[in-house]
Structure formats: structure tokens, C-alpha cells
Amino acid sequence: MRVLIVEDEPDLLGSLLQALREDGYAADSAEDGEEGLYKAESYEYDAILLDVMLPGIDGWEVLSKLRKTKKTPVLILTARDAVRDRVKGLDTGADDYVVKPFDIDEVLARLRALIRRSASEAQPRLAIGEVLIDMAARTVTLRGEVVTLTAREYGLLEFLALHRGKLVTRTMLYEHLFDENDNTLSNLLDVHVSNLRKKLGHDFITTRRGHGYSIDPAL
Amino acid sequence: MIFKSIRWLLQAWHSLILVVVLTGFGVTAYQVARGNQLRRIDQELQQRLITAFRPGPPADPHGHGGPPRERPPPDRSPNEGKEGKHDHDPSGWRAHMREVIAHAGALEAGQTNAFYYVVWQQDGSLLASSPGAPKDVPMPAETGREHEPVDRSGAITRTRGELREFCLCFPFGDRALVGRSMAPDLAAMHRLALWLFTAGASVLAFGMAGGWWVATRAIRPIEAISATAVKIAGGDLAQRINASDTESELGRLAGVLNSTFARLEGAFTHQVRFTADASHELRTPVSVILSQTQTALSRERSAAEYRETLQACQRAAQRMRKLIESLLELARLDAGQERMKQERFDLSRVARECVELVRPLAAERGVEMRCDLTGVECLGDAERVSQVVTNLLSNAIHFNRERGEVRVTARSENGTAFLTIADTGVGIPPEDLPHIFERFYRVDKSRSRIQGKTGLGLAICKAIVEAHSGAIEVTSQPGVGSTFEVRLPSGSA
Numbered sequence: 112m113r114v115l116i117v118e119d120e121p122d123l124l125g126s127l128l129q130a131l132r133e134d135g136y137a138a139d140s141a142e143d144g145e146e147g148l149y150k151a152e153s154y155e156y157d158a159i160l161l162d163v164m165l166p167g168i169d170g171w172e173v174l175s176k177l178r179k180t181k182k183t184p185v186l187i188l189t190a191r192d193a194v195r196d197r198v199k200g201l202d203t204g205a206d207d208y209v210v211k212p213f214d215i216d217e218v219l220a221r222l223r224a225l226i227r228r229s230a231s232e233a234q235p236r237l238a239i240g241e242v243l244i245d246m247a248a249r250t251v252t253l254r255g256e257v258v259t260l261t262a263r264e265y266g267l268l269e270f271l272a273l274h275r276g277k278l279v280t281r282t283m284l285y286e287h288l289f290d291e292n293d294n295t296l297s298n299l300l301d302v303h304v305s306n307l308r309k310k311l312g313h314d315f316i317t318t319r320r321g322h323g324y325s326i327d328p329a330l
Numbered sequence: 331m332i333f334k335s336i337r338w339l340l341q342a343w344h345s346l347i348l349v350v351v352l353t354g355f356g357v358t359a360y361q362v363a364r365g366n367q368l369r370r371i372d373q374e375l376q377q378r379l380i381t382a383f384r385p386g387p388p389a390d391p392h393g394h395g396g397p398p399r400e401r402p403p404p405d406r407s408p409n410e411g412k413e414g415k416h417d418h419d420p421s422g423w424r425a426h427m428r429e430v431i432a433h434a435g436a437l438e439a440g441q442t443n444a445f446y447y448v449v450w451q452q453d454g455s456l457l458a459s460s461p462g463a464p465k466d467v468p469m470p471a472e473t474g475r476e477h478e479p480v481d482r483s484g485a486i487t488r489t490r491g492e493l494r495e496f497c498l499c500f501p502f503g504d505r506a507l508v509g510r511s512m513a514p515d516l517a518a519m520h521r522l523a524l525w526l527f528t529a530g531a532s533v534l535a536f537g538m539a540g541g542w543w544v545a546t547r548a549i550r551p552i553e554a555i556s557a558t559a560v561k562i563a564g565g566d567l568a569q570r571i572n573a574s575d576t577e578s579e580l581g582r583l584a585g586v587l588n589s590t591f592a593r594l595e596g597a598f599t600h601q602v603r604f605t606a607d608a609s610h611e612l613r614t615p616v617s618v619i620l621s622q623t624q625t626a627l628s629r630e631r632s633a634a635e636y637r638e639t640l641q642a643c644q645r646a647a648q649r650m651r652k653l654i655e656s657l658l659e660l661a662r663l664d665a666g667q668e669r670m671k672q673e674r675f676d677l678s679r680v681a682r683e684c685v686e687l688v689r690p691l692a693a694e695r696g697v698e699m700r701c702d703l704t705g706v707e708c709l710g711d712a713e714r715v716s717q718v719v720t721n722l723l724s725n726a727i728h729f730n731r732e733r734g735e736v737r738v739t740a741r742s743e744n745g746t747a748f749l750t751i752a753d754t755g756v757g758i759p760p761e762d763l764p765h766i767f768e769r770f771y772r773v774d775k776s777r778s779r780i781q782g783k784t785g786l787g788l789a790i791c792k793a794i795v796e797a798h799s800g801a802i803e804v805t806s807q808p809g810v811g812s813t814f815e816v817r818l819p820s821g822s823a
Contacts, residue, residue, distance in 0.1 A: 120614055120618060122622060122645060122646060123614070123618045123621055125622075125642065126618070126621040126622040126624075126626075126639075126642070127621060129625050130621065130624070130625040130628070133625070133628065133629070190610045190613035190614055190617075191610065193606070211614060211616070211617040212613055212616035212617035212619075212620045213620070214620065215620070215621050215625055215628075
């Protein structure tokens with residue numbers, strides 16, 4: 112899952128980036144409103160963490176401009192906790208709202224819920240054949256046995272699972288699994304896929320040669 | 331409780347005054363009417379007696395004279411009577427008297443409220459009495475008794491029960507008395523009294539109703555004021571008294587109260603915003619500390635990573651410390667706890683020291699510092715003034731353009747020391763200009779945060795300058811630069 116963080120306080124931005132990356136997200140950053148809007152409009156993010164008080168154009172403006180072109184889920188981070196501000200945020204098109212100072216765990220949980228909802232998946236647990244994916248705990252079990260996955264592998268599995276039955280192109284995977292700083296070689300994606308197949312069974316992921324991958328919804 | 335209300339007090343006083351006035355008026359009117367009635371009866375009685383005993387047909391009720399008869403003038407005094415026609419013939423005179431009485435009595439017979447006549451001889455024996463006369467009419471004493479006043483001619487007027495009697499002395503010491511019942515007159519007086527009472531009572535009732543109306547009208551603005559004040563006390567500070575009439579005393583009071591409420595609301599809103607801003611300013615560094623530590627603690631880290639986290643936390647803590655110090659300083663300045671020293675110092679020297687202090691910062695940004703500082707004496711707290719100057723200088727450098735300049739000048743004029751700090755920076759938009767000395771007011775909502783500004787610097791400058799009985803002002807032209815002018819008492823006036 113690829114996430115954009117727009118925050119002008121460097122120390123806060125740094126810790127958020129670290130926390131998200133360690134949690135398996137591909138995370139990009141922007142330090143002001145203009146950069147944030149440009150990136151949000153240019154890439155297919157799965158979610159955006161948006162601070163309100165930003166230099167240049169503020170968070171509200173970024174949000175209202177973004178909403179003209181994209182439906183990317185937006186989680187607002189702000190120090191303004193008045194009801195008025197929250198209402199304004201949600202009315203402008205924000206999907207959720209976290210007031211500073213926040214707990215990283217809460218931000219991560221809200222982010223997960225946001226991404227799940229945007230994929231029209233209300234349940235945090237996905238059962239695909241004998242594989243059970245718990246998106247809240249970020250664990251995967253096969254026939255009741257816990258399968259150990261790396262953050263990358265888990266991200267890949269989750270993305271494919273949320274788009275099961277659909278063709279997921281390599282471009283989509285690159286867009287959503289790797290951030291702007293990853294200079295991953297293309298064959299690394301194949302390595303992750305083959306590792307997943309080893310752990311979950313060879314037929315779990317279907318290769319559409321020349322197009323991409325998919326998970327059969329009939330499983 | 332209810333009798334303490336102004337309306338009730340007004341009403342009570344109003345009614346009391348009305349009752350006193352009406353009673354006075356009614357009693358006087360009754361007395362005058364009664365006096366007039368008595369006088370009229372007396373005149374009538376006197377007329378009767380005179381008519382009955384004067385020559386002519388006696389006791390004609392309407393006073394029309396008949397053929398003249400020989401008769402002594404009735405109004406003569408007893409002493410004079412001795413020279414009258416019957417001087418030497420009391421028996422003839424008395425016979426005549428009997429005749430007159432009988433005649434008069436006969437005329438009165440059958441009439442309601444009839445007059446009666448009684449004549450006594452000098453020795454007190456009854457000479458004659460008309461048929462309608464009550465029995466045992468006592469003979470009035472010659473000299474008069476109590477309640478039987480004797481006038482100059484020796485006539486006596488008296489009241490016996492419901493009877494009014496008038497008595498004259500005749501020749502030979504005889505006395506003639508005419509009287510009649512006052513019952514109808516008394517009844518009339520009674521009716522008058524009743525009428526007066528009724529009229530008075532209605533006037534009182536009308537007066538009280540009117541008074542109540544007036545008191546209610548007078549009290550209505552007070553009730554409006556009271557109701558508004560209650561709402562304001564309840565927390566709704568936006569309430570105002572609806573004062574349409576601004577000329578009356580209560581209208582003016584309402585005006586004064588409204589402006590007080592407005593100031594109260596302003597101060598309260600200011601306070602609320604200040605608290606919200608202060609907590610808002612503290613939220614960001616706290617978020618940094620929380621997110622940094624939570625992220626760092628989520629797994630084992632290298633020493634370098636821990637160091638980075640600690641450094642970030644330290645930066646956040648420093649920022650909070652700066653903010654808290656500024657807040658405390660403002661609070662002390664607000665409370666007037668910060669005593670400004672009153673010492674003479676050279677404002678130019680202080681300014682020069684401050685310029686030296688910020689010179690490295692200026693060099694970093696390529697800003698040139700130009701000073702025009704001649705000796706300017708100033709009275710105040712040199713340390714505090716240098717704090718103001720440093721703050722203004724660092725702002726002037728921060729918001730300057732690259733390779734810009736800051737011009738610092740000091741001069742003295744009419745007992746006031748002027749210090750001007752002009753920059754060639756971005757300037758301040760006109761809509762922000764009136765607010766820049768407000769706490770946490772920021773022209774750019776976040777840029778100054780990155781530069782480590784608390785948003786309280788100018789507010790502190792203003793508070794310090796005002797504690798010196800000075801003033802601080804700003805003029806600005808966007809794109810050209812801003813000029814801050816500090817005026818302090820020079821102490822030489």
C-alpha cells in the first residue's frame with residue numbers, strides 16, 4: 112500500500128515515514144501544500160495523511176482541489192480539535208480525522224480501516240480458500256498455521272487480495288508497493304511473488320503472462 | 331419580599347399621597363358645604379323671625395309683605411326697645427305677640443320641615459308657642475351658654491339635636507325663638523359625604539391603576555436589563571440589552587451596560603482564543619515527542635537511531651520550553667508583576683549592542699545592518715528595552731529578502747525617545763497589519779513556526795513597551811518593507 116504524508120514539521124514527518132515504512136507501507140512525503148497536491152494528483156496513493164497547517168496552500172485547499180480529480184482516501188492530521196474544524200474537514204471531503212498529539216498506533220489503525228473501506232472491504236479478515244488474512248493484526252494463516260511474511264510480501268498479498276478477481280498489473284504493483292525512493296529492480300517483484308507462492312501454495316497467485324497477476328475469486 | 335420591589339414601593343407611595351390629597355380635599359369640601367348650609371339655615375331662620383314680627387302680614391313664608399301693621403322693629407336691642415311704641419304697654423305687645431305666633435304657626439301647619447315659634451316673657455314663663463313647636467324648648471340665656479353664641483345684636487343661634495334655633499330679645503325682656511328641624515339638611519350633607527367618599531374612592535382607584543401602569547412602564551426597561559444580565563450571567567455573552575430609547579436615563583444606562591458587556595465578551599473571547607492558541611502551539615511538539623518515541627520503541631534500534639530520536643525529542647522540548655517561557659512572561663506582564671526599572675540609559679548604546687548580537691544572523695542571510703544612532707537618553711529598564719530591540723531586529727532579518735538591509739535609527743523629540751527599525755522585507759499585508767501585535771497572530775500560518783518563532787514575540791514587545799508608558803507602531807508596504815517605531819519616555823522633559 113502506498114501512502115503520502117503531507118506534514119511541514121520535519122521531526123513529525125520523519126517519525127511518521129519511519130513508522131509507516133516499518134509497517135510495510137510505501138510512504139512518500141511532502142513538506143508543503145503545493146508539493147503535496149502535486150504528488151497526490153500525480154500518483155495513485157492508497158491513502159493520504161494530510162496536515163492542515165501547511166506553508167503555501169493549506170490542507171483544506173489541498174483537499175478541496177484534490178477532490179476535483181481524485182477520490183483517494185484522506186486522513187486529516189491537525190492540532191485544531193474544535194468540532195467546527197472537524198466538521199469542516201469532513202465536509203471538505205476528508206475521510207477521517209486525527210487530532211494532534213496522536214498515538215502512532217491509532218494513526219496506523221485508522222489508515223488500515225481507511226484503505227480497507229476504500230476497497231469496499233468492511234471486514235478486517237479476508238478468507239481466500241485456505242488462506243486467512245487478518246488485516247488488523249497483519250497476520251496470515253494457512254490451514255490454521257501462521258505463515259511468516261516480510262512486510263513487502265504481506266503488502267503484495269494484501270494488495271492482490273483486496274483486488275482479487277481483477278488483473279493487477281506490474282505497474283499497479285510498482286505504484287502501490289514501492290515509494291519514490293525505492294529503486295527496486297523489476298525482478299524483485301517476481302522474487303516476492305515466488306516467495307508468496309512457496310509459502311501459500313503455487314496456485315494461489317495466477318500469472319497472466321505479459322499483463323500481471325491475480326488471485327482467483329473462486330478459491 | 332414583594333414589598334421590596336421598586337414597583338410596589340412606587341405604587342405604595344403613589345397611593346399614600348393620593349389618599350392624603352383626596353382626604354384633605356374631601357374633608358375640606360365637606361366642611362365648607364356644611365358651613366354654607368348652616369349659614370343658609372341661620373339666615374333663613376333670621377329672615378323668618380324678622381318677617382314674622384315686622385309690620386305686615388306675619389310669617390309669610392315667601393316674605394311678601396301684607397298691609398303694614400303697627401309693630402316694633404324686631405331687630406332693636408332690648409335696651410332700645412324701651413323707647414318703642416309699646417314702651418308702656420307690655421300687655422298689648424304681648425297680646426300682639428300671641429296673635430303673630432298663632433298666625434305664623436297656622437301658616438306653617440301642614441308643611442313638612444315646618445318652622446316653629448316660641449316666645450318667652452322676661453321672667454322665663456312661656457308667653458306663646460306655635461302649634462308645631464316641640465315641647466319643652468328651653469329658653470336661651472340672655473348672655474348665651476356654651477354652643478349658643480351671642481352676636482352683637484344679642485341674637486342667639488344654637489343647635490339642639492337635629493334642631494336649629496334662632497332667638498332674639500324683644501322689648502320688655504321678652505324673647506322670640508324660631509327653629510326648624512335640620513333633618514333634611516343633615517340627610518343632604520350625609521349624601522354629600524357619601525358622594526365625596528365615592529368620588530374619592532373612584533379617583534383613588536383610577537389613580538392607582540394609572541400609577542401601576544406608569545410604574546410598570548418605568549420598570550420595563552429595568553426588567554429588560556435584568557433579564558439580559560441574567561442571560562449573560564448564565565454564559566451567553568453575546569446577549570445585549572435592546573435599548574431603543576437612548577436619551578432617557580435608563581436608555582443611557584443600557585448603553586453603558588451594553589458597552590461593558592461588549593468589552594467583557596471581547597476580553598472573554600480573547601482569553602478563549604488565547605488558551606486555544608496556546609494549547610494548539612503545544613500540540614505539535616507533543617505530537618513530535620509521542621510519534622518519535624512510539625516509533626523508536628516499536629522495535630530494537632541502533633544507537634544512532636536512538637540518538638536521532640532523542641535529538642528530535644529535545645528539539646520539541648526546547649520549542650515547548652520557549653513557548654512556556656513566553657507565555658509565563660506575558661502572564662507576568664499582564665498581571666503587572668514585572669516591575670520595570672526606572673533608570674537612565676542611552677537608547678543608542680542599547681540598540682548598538684543588540685545590533686552586534688544579531689549581526690551573525692544578519693550575515694547568514696546576507697542582510698546589511700545600517701545604524702544611525704546618536705546619543706538618545708531614555709528612562710526605563712535597559713534590559714527589557716534591549717529584549718524588545720533584539721526581537722524587532724531578529725524579525726527584521728527573518729522577514730527580509732536576501733541581501734536586503736535593516737536600518738536602525740534613534741532620535742529624541744519633545745521628551746520622547748524614538749527608535750525606528752526599518753527592513754526591506756516582504757512587508758505585511760494591510761489586512762494583517764492591525765493584528766500583528768496580537769498573541770499567536772501569524773501572517774503566514776506556518777512559515778514562522780519552522781523558523782522557531784512562538785508567535786508571541788511582538789505581543790511581548792508591545793507589553794514591555796506599554797509597561798514603560800511607551801508605544802509601538804508599525805507601518806508596512808507589501809513588497810517594500812516594514813517599519814517598527816518604538817516610543818519611550820526620555821525622562822528629560
